[in-house]
Structure formats: C-alpha cells, structure tokens
Amino acid sequence: MINLVYNEMLKIVRKKRLFIIAAIVAVLVSLFTYAQFKQVETIRERIGTTDWRTQLQQQIIDTQNRLNSTGISEEWKKFLKIRLQQQQYYLDNDINPMAPGAPTFMRMFIENSIELFLPLLVMVIAADLVSSEASGGTIKLLLTRPVKRWKILMSKYIAMILSTSFIVFSVAVLSYAISGIVFGYGGWNLPLLTGFSIQGEELNTTGVHLIPQWKYLLIEFGLAFFVSLVVGTLTFMLSVLLRSTAAVMGIMLAALISGAILSSMVSSWESAKYLFMVNLRLTSYVSGMAPPIDGMTLSFSMTVLAIWALVALIISFYVFTKRDVY
Amino acid sequence: MPKRIISIVVAICVATTMLWIFGLIVTIQDQFFYEASSSTKQIEATNSNSKQKDALSIVALGDSLTRGTGDETGKGYVGHVMDELKKRTDKQIQFTNLAIKGQRSAQLIEQLKQKEVQRQIIEADIILMTIGGNDLFRGGEALRDLSTTQIEKEKKKFIEQLNTIFLLIREMNEDAPVFYIALYNPFNDLDNGKETSAIVRNWNYAASEVAAQYKSIICVPTYDLFELQVNDYLYTDKFHPNKEGYKRMGERVAALITLTEGEK
Amino acid sequence: MEETLVVQNVKKTIGKKEIIKGLSFSLKKGEVFGFLGPNGAGKTTTIRMLVGLIKPTSGKIFVCGYDLQKQFTKAIQHIGCIVENPELYPYLSGWENLEHFARMLPSISTTRIQEVVELVGLQNRIHDLVRTYSLGMRQRLGIAQALLGKPTVLILDEPTNGLDPVGIREMRQFIRTLAEQEQLTVLVSSHLLSEIQLMCDRVAIMSKGEIIRIDTVEHLLKEQARTYWNVHPIHIAKQILKNETTVLGEKDDFIVTVYESNEVIARCNARLIEAGVSVSSIERKLPTLEDLFIELTGGETID
Numbered sequence: 057m058i059n060l061v062y063n064e065m066l067k068i069v070r071k072k073r074l075f076i077i078a079a080i081v082a083v084l085v086s087l088f089t090y091a092q093f094k095q096v097e098t099i100r101e102r103i104g105t106t107d108w109r110t111q112l113q114q115q116i117i118d119t120q121n122r123l124n125s126t127g128i129s130e131e132w133k134k135f136l137k138i139r140l141q142q143q144q145y146y147l148d149n150d151i152n153p154m155a156p157g158a159p160t161f162m163r164m165f166i167e168n169s170i171e172l173f174l175p176l177l178v179m180v181i182a183a184d185l186v187s188s189e190a191s192g193g194t195i196k197l198l199l200t201r202p203v204k205r206w207k208i209l210m211s212k213y214i215a216m217i218l219s220t221s222f223i224v225f226s227v228a229v230l231s232y233a234i235s236g237i238v239f240g241y242g243g244w245n246l247p248l249l250t251g252f253s254i255q256g257e258e259l260n261t262t263g264v265h266l267i268p269q270w271k272y273l274l275i276e277f278g279l280a281f282f283v284s285l286v287v288g289t290l291t292f293m294l295s296v297l298l299r300s301t302a303a304v305m306g307i308m309l310a311a312l313i314s315g316a317i318l319s320s321m322v323s324s325w326e327s328a329k330y331l332f333m334v335n336l337r338l339t340s341y342v343s344g345m346a347p348p349i350d351g352m353t354l355s356f357s358m359t360v361l362a363i364w365a366l367v368a369l370i371i372s373f374y375v376f377t378k379r380d381v382y
Numbered sequence: 383m384p385k386r387i388i389s390i391v392v393a394i395c396v397a398t399t400m401l402w403i404f405g406l407i408v409t410i411q412d413q414f415f416y417e418a419s420s421s422t423k424q425i426e427a428t429n430s431n432s433k434q435k436d437a438l439s440i441v442a443l444g445d446s447l448t449r450g451t452g453d454e455t456g457k458g459y460v461g462h463v464m465d466e467l468k469k470r471t472d473k474q475i476q477f478t479n480l481a482i483k484g485q486r487s488a489q490l491i492e493q494l495k496q497k498e499v500q501r502q503i504i505e506a507d508i509i510l511m512t513i514g515g516n517d518l519f520r521g522g523e524a525l526r527d528l529s530t531t532q533i534e535k536e537k538k539k540f541i542e543q544l545n546t547i548f549l550l551i552r553e554m555n556e557d558a559p560v561f562y563i564a565l566y567n568p569f570n571d572l573d574n575g576k577e578t579s580a581i582v583r584n585w586n587y588a589a590s591e592v593a594a595q596y597k598s599i600i601c602v603p604t605y606d607l608f609e610l611q612v613n614d615y616l617y618t619d620k621f622h623p624n625k626e627g628y629k630r631m632g633e634r635v636a637a638l639i640t641l642t643e644g645e646k
Numbered sequence: 647m648e649e650t651l652v653v654q655n656v657k658k659t660i661g662k663k664e665i666i667k668g669l670s671f672s673l674k675k676g677e678v679f680g681f682l683g684p685n686g687a688g689k690t691t692t693i694r695m696l697v698g699l700i701k702p703t704s705g706k707i708f709v710c711g712y713d714l715q716k717q718f719t720k721a722i723q724h725i726g727c728i729v730e731n732p733e734l735y736p737y738l739s740g741w742e743n744l745e746h747f748a749r750m751l752p753s754i755s756t757t758r759i760q761e762v763v764e765l766v767g768l769q770n771r772i773h774d775l776v777r778t779y780s781l782g783m784r785q786r787l788g789i790a791q792a793l794l795g796k797p798t799v800l801i802l803d804e805p806t807n808g809l810d811p812v813g814i815r816e817m818r819q820f821i822r823t824l825a826e827q828e829q830l831t832v833l834v835s836s837h838l839l840s841e842i843q844l845m846c847d848r849v850a851i852m853s854k855g856e857i858i859r860i861d862t863v864e865h866l867l868k869e870q871a872r873t874y875w876n877v878h879p880i881h882i883a884k885q886i887l888k889n890e891t892t893v894l895g896e897k898d899d900f901i902v903t904v905y906e907s908n909e910v911i912a913r914c915n916a917r918l919i920e921a922g923v924s925v926s927s928i929e930r931k932l933p934t935l936e937d938l939f940i941e942l943t944g945g946e947t948i949d
Binding site for chain 2: 062065066069074109110112113114117120121124125144147148217218219221222224225250251267271274275277278279281282341342354355
C-alpha cells in the first residue's frame with residue numbers, strides 16, 4: 057500500500073501540480089497583503105489615528121448607519137446586527153480582533169478562502185487523479201497489476217488527502233511568511249473570542265470564551281482541511297465517474313460558485329441547507345458570523361459535509377471496482 | 383535528485399495531515415465540549431491612552447445631518463469644518479464621526495453610555511453635534527399633526543433629554559467646547575410654512591436655553607441659512623440639506639471654532 | 647504440454663447485445679497464439695476480459711490454474727500485457743515508468759528492471775522522458791513493463807501497429823525468441839494475416855464475437871493458400887499437374903492448384919518441362935483476409 061501511495065504522490069509531484077498551486081497561493085497572498093496594507097493606510101488617513109478602538113468604534117457606527125438606510129435586505133440587516141453585537145462585545149472587553157501581525161492576516165486569509173479559493177485549489181489536484189488515467193489510457197496498465205482495484209483507488213484517495221494537507225499547509229506557511237514582511241511576525245498569543253452562537257437575530261454569548269490566536273488558527277485550519285477534504289472527495293468521485301478532467305472541473309466549479317451565490321440569498325429556502333455548497337464556511341461559526349440559513353450550526357454543517365463525502369466515497373469505490381474498462 | 387524531493391514532499395504531507403487532524407480534534411473539543419462556566423476572563427487594557435498628545439481630537443455626535451446625508455460629495459457639514467480647520471492649524475486632526483442616521487435624543491443617551499464612546503468624548507478637544515430633527519419631525523409625521531399640545535409634549539420630552547445629553551457630556555469632559563447645531567425648517571415654503579417655522583423657532587429657543595446653562599456649549603443657529611430660497615439648499619428628499627446647504631452650515635460652524643480656539 | 651491459459655465458454659453481453667458469443671480455447675507453454683479477425687470482431691474485448699479489465703457475463707478464465715475472477719491477484723500475476731497502444735506516463739522517464747509498475751508487483755529488484763531494459767534494447771534512452779519517445783520506443787517500453795513480473799503468459803494487442811518495417815521484423819523475432827527461449831505463452835492479436843503467419847504457431851479466427859476456426863498456421867495455409875502456375879499450353883500442363891496435385895481450376899492464364907510443399911512444386915516443374923510445357927512463373931499466394939473469410943464463413947464479408 058505504501059508503494060502504491062508513493063506511486064501516486066510521484067505522479068502528482070512530477071506533474072508539478074503542487075508547485076503550481078503553491079505559486080498561485082504565493083501570488084494571491086502577496087496581492088492581499090498589499091490590499092490589506094493599503095486599507096490600513098486609508099483608514100489611518102480618514103480618521104487620523106491607528107488606535108484600533110477608534111477604528112472599531114467607527115466600524116460600529118458605519119454598520120449602524122448602514123442598518124438605518126432603507127433598501128437593504130432583511131438577511132443583510134440580520135447579518136449586520138449580529139456583526140454589530142459582536143464588534144460591540146470586542147470593544148466592551150477591550151479585545152482587538154484586528155491586531156496587526158502575520159497570524160491575524162493568516163486568519164483573515166483562511167476565513168476568506170475557505171469557501172471558494174481553497175476548494176478550487178484542491179479541485180485542481182483531485183479532478184484528474186482518476187480521470188487522467190482513464191483519458192490517458194494508463195488505467196489499463198494499473199488495473200492489470202496483481203493489486204486489487206479497491207487498493208489502487210484507496211492509494212489514490214490517500215494521495216488526495218496528502219496533497220490536500222499540503223495545499224492547506226502551503227496556504228498557512230505562505231500567508232504567514234509573506235504577510236509577515238509587512239505586518240510583522242508576532243501575535244500568536246493574541247486572545248480571541250469564540251463560542252458565539254446565533255439564535256434567530258440574537259447573538260448568544262453564554263458559551264463565549266477566549267483562546268489564544270495560535271489555537272484559534274489551529275481550529276480554523278483544521279476546519280479548512282475538513283472542507284477541502286470534503287470538496288476533494290466529491291471531486292474524486294466525479295473523477296472516477298467521468299473520463300474528462302475538464303468535465304470534472306466544470307461541474308465542481310459550477311457547484312462551488314453556485315454555493316457562494318446561494319449562501320447569500322437562500323435564507324428563505326430552508327432545505328437548501330442540506331446542499332454541501334452552502335455549508336462550506338465553517339470558520340464563520342467559530343468567529344460568530346450569521347449562518348446563511350437559520351438553524352445551521354457548526355455540528356450541523358460538519359455532519360452534512362461528512363455525509364456528502366461518505367456517500368461520494370461509497371459511490372467511487374463501488375463504481376471503480378465494478379466497472380468494465382474499455 | 384527528484385527522488386529526494388518526492389520523499390520530502392511526502393514527509394511534509396504526512397506531517398501536516400497529522401497537524402490538521404489534530405486541529406480538527408481541538409475544534410471538536412473546543413467548539414462542542416466547551417464548559418461555559420469559566421466564562422470570559424477580562425484582560426487588561428493594553429494601551430489605555432492612545433491619543434496622540436499634540437493631535438486635535440474632534441468627535442461628532444448625532445443624526446443624519448452630522449452624517450452628511452444628502453450631500454453627494456459625502457462631506458456633510460463636518461467635512462467642510464475639517465477642511466477649514468486643516469487650513470488653519472498645523473496640528474494633526476483626529477476625527478471620529480459617531481453619528482447615526484435617524485438617531486433621536488433618547489438613542490443618543492444610550493450611545494453615550496457605551497464605554498468606547500465615553501472614552502472618545504473624554505479625549506475630545508471639540509465636540510460637534512446635531513440632534514432633535516428626528517424628535518421633532520419624526521420622518522415628516524409632524525406635518526400632518528400640527529396640534530400644539532402634541533408638539534409641546536414632544537418638545538418637553540426632548541428638552542429633558544437634551545439636558546441629560548449635555549450633562550453626560552460635561553461629566554465626561556468639562557472643557558471641550560460643544561457646538562450644538564440647531565434646527566432649520568425644511569418646510570419653509572410649504573403652505574403651512576408659517577406654522578412650521580414658528581414651531582422650529584420655538585424648539586430652537588428652548589434648546590438654546592438649555593445650552594446656555596452649560597459652559598462652552600454653543601447653540602449654532604442654522605434657521606436663518608435656510609430661510610430664503612430653502613429649496614436651493616435642500617436635497618431631493620426636501621428634508622436634508624444638499625451640498626450647498628452643508629457648505630453654508632460648515633462655514634458657520636468653522637467660523638465659530640477658530641474663535642473659541644483662540645481663547646484657549 | 648502444460649496449459650497456461652484456459653478459456654471456457656466466455657460470453658459478454660452489453661445491454662441486450664451479445665458481443666462475445668461463447669469462446670473456448672486453451673494455450674500451451676511456449677507457443678505463440680494468434681488472434682485474427684477484422685476490426686470489430688471482438689478481439690480487443692476478448693483480450694480485455696483475459697486481463698481482467700472487463701468482467702465476462704458468463705464463463706471462466708484460468709491462468710496457470712487460477713480463476714481470474716476469484717483469485718484475481720494470483721492469476722494476473724502470471725500475465726504481462728499491452729492492451730491497445732502502450733500508454734505510459736509521458737511526464738515520467740522510461741526508467742521511472744518501469745519503477746512505478748515494479749512497485750506494484752511483489753519484489754522486483756533494480757537488476758530485473760535493468761534486465762528488461764536491456765532485453766528490449768532501450769538502454770540509451772531509458773532516462774529520457776517518455777514524452778520524447780517515438781512510437782516504436784514506446785512499444786518496446788510497453789513490452790518491457792509487461793515482462794517485468796516474469797509472466798507466464800504475454801498478451802499483446804496489435805504489437806506491430808504503427809511500427810516501421812524494420813521495427814515489425816524486430817518485433818516478430820523478439821516475440822519468437824521469447825516463446826522459444828523463455829518458454830512464454832504469447833497471445834498476439836492482429837488483423838493482418840501475413841503477420842500472424844510469420845509469428846504464430848496456432849491461430850484463432852474471430853468474426854462477430856465468435857471463433858470460427860482454431861488451427862495451426864500450417865494447416866490453415868495448406869487449406870487456403872494457392873499455387874498459381876503461369877504455363878503454356880494450359881491443357882497439357884493441366885493433365886500433368888492433375889497427376890501430381892489437386893487442380894482447383896483456371897483463372898485467366900493461370901492454373902490454380904492447392905498449396906504444396908517445395909518438393910512437390912519442384913517435381914511438378916520438372917515434369918512440366920519434360921513434357922515441353924513452357925513455365926513462365928510459379929507463384930504461391932496467401933489468400934487475403936477477405937478471401938479467407940469468404941471461404942470460412944461462406945460469404946460473410948468484413949464490415
């Protein structure tokens with residue numbers, strides 16, 4: 057089995073996919089670092105201070121003003137209200153959620169990339185794991201070895217898991233290393249609040265507690281890994297079912313983008329919460345953002361995602377071991 | 383050579399997989415099995431006084447007028463005041479706009495109880511403020527019911543609250559001059575313009591009486607600015623000032639500020 | 647002789663269509679067996695069933711006594727194969743490709759890899775990327791990977807496809823050598839009769855999912871090949887030839903007789919000359935595949 061996994065990793069590495077992905081991450085992180093740097097600068101210019109309390113207070117006032125303007129949707133209003141309560145909580149407890157530093161940037165980067173960017177990267181690897189062997193014809197060589205079919209698929213799946221963690225890791229390392237140049241490398245022990253739970257329009261703070269940023273990051277990256285794994289597994293299934301890598305990518309891309317759109321407009325379509333695409337923003341639960349649909353919690357979303365992944369895995373293995381290869 | 387690269391990549395992959403799985407375990411333990419009992423421990427404020435010593439700190443409070451609603455340039459009268467001040471002083475200006483659209487006096491009192499708002503007022507050198515427009519006009523509702531008894535009731539309530547607001551501000555900050563910008567009558571040229579004007583004058587008079595009881599609280603009139611050709615200075619909603627209207631307001635307030643600053 | 651590959655009444659149905667209609671045959675150690683048939687006759691489907699890529703609807707396949715369905719890994723271990731084109735990983739070098747497949751087999755040493763590389767004569771280019779290989783080199787690399795696990799049965803689907811004449815000849819010799827020296831059973835498919843004739847000991851002729859004939863090449867040729875005599879005058883010659891061999895008829899200026907061995911032909915020639923018949927040419931002709939089919943199936947054409 058170890059040999060088989062080694063084979064798969066060899067192929068992934070030799071196709072240079074991992075390095076291309078790392079390069080993409082590096083470019084994007086640099087871009088965001090610069091954008092973030094610019095934003096900090098403009099805020100400083102606008103209110104003439106770098107004091108975070110003033111900034112946060114200003115943000116609260118801005119949010120309140122947005123709430124009072126007409127023509128904003130109910131969902132958006134609800135979201136703003138919860139944000140407001142949370143910001144107020146940070147202010148009242150004298151905690152700066154935006155303290156500059158590479159770890160803070162990492163946190164923001166992973167929170168913003170968990171829904172679309174990270175799954176896209178994982179998709180690039182997972183999409184052609186099986187389908188490229190089918191379209192290249194090499195699947196015939198693989199399946200005529202004295203190795204059971206499920207073992208071959210399992211080795212590919214393990215390789216997918218390993219490369220997924222590599223991708224998440226490269227996001228972590230690169231965002232830390234690059235943003236640190238601008239924001240400094242400190243801030244691992246910054247206390248952050250978590251454990252918010254949202255009930256209707258109210259923010260429930262009974263379970264709220266402080267954890268250091270490194271732990272917070274570990275949680276968020278763990279969740280990002282989980283999400284990537286689920287998206288990877290679904291892509292993997294499509295890769296088994298379809299011969300064309302392009303078709304696999306097309307379908308996954310459509311699903312992921314529709315998820316990003318749906319989560320901003322489905323609050324009235326309740327059963328949409330069973331779709332995997334609207335459940336990808338797991339980090340929002342940790343930071344206490346309002347979920348797209350009422351009644352969605354971290355455990356709910358994780359369960360939904362796990363079920364999707366499990367079903368996809370079963371289908372993959374069933375089809376792969378039974379199928380005739382032409 | 384490539385063989386070593388692959389081995390390194392595989393080693394990284396395995397190690398990080400472990401790390402992320404550990405992260406997931408931490409997640410489950412922290413998010414699902416957290417004991418609420420040991421609740422939030424307060425942490426010490428790290429840098430309590432962050433104000434730059436030589437900076438001129440200006441805090442704006444109030445409603446949509448302070449926000450600048452109706453000014454397409456987004457400046458509002460506060461923007462014009464800032465522009466003027468920047469011309470006149472070399473000091474760095476630190477400006478915080480805490481105004482909220484549609485805010486009434488009662489809500490402003492609530493806002494003044496917030497810790498961070500208090501901190502900013504304490505540090506403020508100058509306070510700008512508009513309040514009362516929403517108490518009086520209630521989104522135009524007042525136009526329909528001009529009965530004096532109702533208006534009198536509202537006025538009485540407002541004056542009490544304004545008093546509270548001034549009291550609160552002075553408790554926090556004894557010296558900073560407060561520029562309370564009084565109301566104008568946006569309905570000046572309507573059929574019942576005379577009646578509404580009377581009400582606004584009355585209202586402003588009561589407010590200036592309150593302001594007069596406090597040191598350095600200046601009631602800035604704007605009624606006269608909008609008395610002639612009111613529609614030239616109003617936004618399309620016929621309620622908020624437009625760019626020109628705000629400019630006039632800003633000029634007036636700015637003129638007053640230099641005076642008080644000179645006294646210092 | 648030991649039977650290495652046994653096929654018992656194998657059928658394959660896809661949907662309602664029966665693609666393979668019951669095949670039975672067995673191969674012996676050290677023989678080269680040809681699979682002859684036009685495109686679409688079911689050669690490739692059959693080969694895919696033999697290597698486990700397609701599951702037969704019914705019937706059994708045994709490799710060295712192991713049931714391919716029930717003891718897949720044990721059975722397939724004795725098979726080396728190339729199905730259709732030798733498709734390898736173009737972004738790996740030839741050596742890496744071999745290592746890759748070696749890792750999937752139980753205990754293959756580097757020496758063994760070196761051995762097969764030398765066997766197919768790829769030493770010079772083995773560390774180049776497969777992307778840069780010519781078709782012939784890929785074909786040879788394909789055979790190298792098939793031989794890695796020291797198989798008992800080697801299955802090659804159209805092994806000379808796309809090779810130049812020199813390559814085809816080398817391939818033929820190579821296959822014969824493997825069968826004779828290493829005592830491998832080699833199963834080769836082709837749609838070219840000439841190729842099968844030169845390479846194989848026995849041949850199965852397939853058409854529309856059935857084997858219509860299994861025989862030794864010699865037999866088949868004896869039956870189906872013809873000798874054309876360009877002689878003058880024809881009627882005298884015909885008389886003489888009738889005594890020596892079987893005359894099948896006349897065609898244009900030729901007398902057509904059955905395929906004969908060299909001695910018989912030489913004797914006939916001597917007789918003809920003795921009788922004063924002028925012999926301008928004696929030609930042995932293989933039937934075209936089409937002829938063979940018409941002959942064997944009684945009018946069925948290749949479609």
